[in-house]
């Protein structure tokens with residue numbers, strides 16, 4: 001076995017090594033030459049949550065098809081647009097549509113926009129997703145502030161950082177214990193409290209699985225026993241990549257369905273239901289994200 005992480009040895013479709021540093025730079029430079037916005041905050045919109053970008057003022061919007069080296073969205077509920085604009089007086093960039101492993105994208109492509117965000121000057125990343133609940137106390141429509149994640153593909157060796165490390169982005173062995181910024185979580189909780197959201201806000205552990213199928217009952221039971229409160233098919237690779245390059249991360253899961261752990265339960269889930277609940281809660285999430293961005297101290301630490 002070769003131990004050199006050369007391109008012929010690292011499994012194809014796994015790491016970010018297929019993208020050179022110059023390609024990230026070319027994309028960032030193209031974007032900066034097409035907009036006057038200089039975003040410090042990046043937002044990734046989960047399934048059906050693209051309306052978060054509608055709150056941006058003075059928008060410059062780019063279809064993914066027009067941006068050099070950008071992957072393309074293939075999933076319903078992910079429009080495939082990068083929107084720049086102002087939110088709460090701060091310059092932001094918002095992905096209306098993310099990339100998933102199950103679409104056939106390599107994890108390098110899934111996380112490509114995160115590194116581009118870094119090169120644009122983004123310091124804080126807000127990641128949203130639609131997820132199914134495993135915790136018994138969660139209800140459909142709840143918002144879960146992500147405290148931590150279990151990256152099932154990552155544990156199995158599917159990690160965007162596999163391959164030669166690009167030191168310009170971050171270290172070979174990045175710690176992940178503080179991946180979800182404590183101060184940002186505190187801020188989100190306080191805002192939820194002040195807005196009267198407390199009865200439908202949770203803080204918990206997100207578990208990423210590869211998808212695209214939803215969980216079997218035995219899988220749901222297993223993930224719950226492992227400590228997961230909610231499950232989805234995204235977010236972990238983006239957060240690993242963001243944390244690696246020093247971005248502060250806030251993760252928000254919208255609970256769109258209950259994942260059944262009971263063989264007697266006849267309720268099932270489909271993507272249409274997921275999108276329906278996302279749409280219903282989109283405005284609430286938009287309010288939370290807008291206020292949070294408005295409160296950010298962009299020059300360094302987060303507001304207390």
Ligand SMILES: O=P(O)(O)O[C@H]1O[C@H](CO)[C@@H](O)[C@H]1O
Nearest residue numbers: 046047129130233234271274
């Ligand atoms: O994680 P996001 O992109 O929000 O979407 C979630 O919803 C889709 C399934 O309905 C999957 O893509 C899952 O990951």
Ligand SMILES: Nc1nc2[nH]cnc2c(=O)[nH]1
Nearest residue numbers: 130131132231232233259
């Ligand atoms: N894996 C998974 N992803 C989801 N995305 C939205 N709901 C679900 C779910 O129940 N399971």
